[in-house]
Amino acid sequence: MTTCLATPQTRWTTPRLPSVEVPDVPWQRPVGPAWEIVLVPERIARPAVQALDELSPALVGAVFSIQGRWGFFVPEESAEPPWPAGTRYLQTGAAITLPPACWKNGTSSDAGWVRRPPDGRLLTPPLILHPMVTAASHREKQDSQRPAGEQTPRESQPCSSHSTSESPS
Template identity: 45%
Template sequence: MTNVPAGGTDLLADALTLTAPGPVLLTGFDVVLVPQGHARTAVARLDALRPTAVGAVFTHEGHWGFLLPEESGDPAWPTPARYASAGTTLTMPPAPRPGAGAGWIRWGHGPIYTAPLLLHAVLADIASRHHPGDGPAVPPSAHVHLLEPPTMSSPKTAFFDLDATLTDQATSFRRWAEEFATRYGITPKEIHDAEVRSAGHRDRFFTELKAAHGIRSSLAALHAQYRQRTAELVPHRPQVCTAIRSLRDDGWRLGVITNGDPTTQRQKLRRARLDDLFESVVISGEYGIRKPDPDLFRIALDALGTGSGFMIGDDLDADISGGSRAGLCTVWVSGGRNLPSAAPIPDHTVRDAVDAVKLLREHPHA
């Protein structure tokens, strides 16, 4: 590992000519493999090591692998990390295509960790020195070259929440409430107060209104009518459509990740005139899992064939916590709210979806 610069800011590789040597005996460094969904936890652990001791990070079969100094497994890496110490063998990952920069990351204000090419070069060098039966060892300088780091390619992938992020949920609810109040002789204030007390839980909301005003319709009927009518009353916001379209036209791959009933959520997209702007729409009701479960985000990532990107949403638990656990860069749509003290911390905060698009244009690297 003497050829690996401190901090991993330079790239060692001959990507065009190296071939995989197969299982390699580790010497001079250890490796820890971490599932992608736990990468943020792993980086926090790395921060406890000397910054110059971390050589690289590579991706392989759904895991992130870190080159570490020897005996860095004490204290033990937490499950589900898999730790391989010097003296054990590691199967060579396939070499990435030349120029690939997807493995390059900077986490916070720490060092830059390098791409899979670095591991490929280092292990090829080790293989040449640990297979004496293949002939004399080739000096590392003969096949490992010091290159300028490649320009980091932008993933240009973003996922948006639907309710209160892409759509104006407050206006839709207000329009429905006016109709409902007229039908049942309830004042808008009474509906507003019931909404505040129920904190958005529709079962409690309709149970209170039924009891207070003698409404004879069943809870199921009231809820079904509410879902259908609020979807129909979603307003078209031209500025949001223009912003999203500009991202798509600029080469961004866009998806929606939303909780809810599939029919209702797709109706909202149509009413907002957003349905033709997204390559993928993942709705919890179609999969039996809901945000913040990271598996729903992974379904969306798989739909676009990517492992990284942005998650933009208004819900700190469902969108920000869930997106972060899935390894996405998170953008909180605050609507002017202050971040609660105990809430998950987003990577970025904006006021609305239009401002989120401006942020993505200025900072396209997730």
């Protein structure tokens, strides 16, 4: 029988946000190690985060906003399967500017933190984030192809039309 022993050198630990930053100064650094970033347009990221929150708010790690995109921290080598069109994947070594801890996201165009868990947790699981981003991207694409004024399928069938009525005897 083979057993696997976790040693201090082989134990995987969750990366955490740095606790020491210069106040009000953006933090420029290379991406990684142990984490990479998926930049998702805010209009796609927001519904994806809402869907994840419905499952469990603890699923979403730190998220920052910059230039109309939300940045999610994911484990290294999370580029496959490919992320939907409109997203950008930054691998270890790419340059990134992170907002200072005190910057909260006021509007979608502001740089700041959308989420910064108090425990310093960084990562969002890509196996859960990817399908949520893909679904939100797909819904947006469908909505953009719908002629102006056309209702979505959900809107075109109000709940009252599904009520049961007694059949004549």
